[in-house]
Amino acid sequence: MIYNPFDNSDDGGGTIFRDVIMLALMGFVVIVVLLLPHINPSKLKENIDVNPPGNVIVEIRWPDILDTDVDLWVQGPGDVPVGYSNKGGVLFNLLRDDIGHQGDVSKVNYENSFSRGIVEGEYTINLHLYRDGSGSLPIEVIVVVSVKENPDATTKRILARTVELTSVGQELTVFRFDLDKDGKLDAESVHDIYIPLRSGRSVR
Known part of the structure; x- marks a missing residue:
């Protein structure tokens, strides 16, 4: 075969x-x-x-749908005010300056500042409404303050509040509070008596 x-x-x-x-x-x-x-x-x-970097962490959020520029201003003990026109001091740095939808592909309305270390004394947190491109006044802004006592510690939220900005150019104080050298909040020190930071360059 x-x-x-x-x-x-x-x-x-x-x-x-x-x-x-x-x-x-x-x-x-x-x-x-x-x-x-x-x-x-x-x-x-x-x-x-x-965990985010920094020891004192300040964050603000406002509705992502709005083309609105809200500015965060912070001041630590013995330091100058830190915000969009002065992004760094001895203690604080402004890490994200959000100007609304302009030049922002994420469309997330968010700003934050971080401190390098914790200094005993008074801290001030202000908001300033720079621009309202959406014509949607008032603008609700969530403000959160957190503390990380050391690099290995977890971040703890110590203050949170929602405030309204009602006019362009308005600046308001959201929090003034005292921390000790270990980052512990003195609850009795918390208030919101207005003090301008946006135009300030003086050290307190």
Whole structure:
């Protein structure tokens, strides 16, 4: 009998083997696709849970839908006011100066300042409404103050408040409060008696 290399009549076992391999490969691909959505959230959670830098952390948020420029101004003990026109002092730095939707692809309305260390004394937090491009007065702004006593400590929120800005050019004091050298808040020191920071350059 002459051997015919094109005769597949006896290749039943090979066909079954190929089918089993293909099914196993397809099953592996399906499992990988199903597992992918469960791999990324843990990574995202790690990023969210990372403590921000700085010791005294001041953050403000206002509605993202508004093309509005709200400015954060802060002043620490023995330091000059820090805000959009003076982004750094001895103690504080303004890390994000948000001017509304202009030049901001994220459309997130958010500003924050961080201190390098904790100095005992009075801290002042002000807001200033620089521009209202949306014509949506009043503007509600959430203000949060947190403290991290040392690099290994967790960040603790010590003050939070929602305030309204009612006119362009308005500046208001949200918080004035005292911290001790360890970052402990003196609850009896908290008040909001107005003191201007935006035009100030003096050290208190």
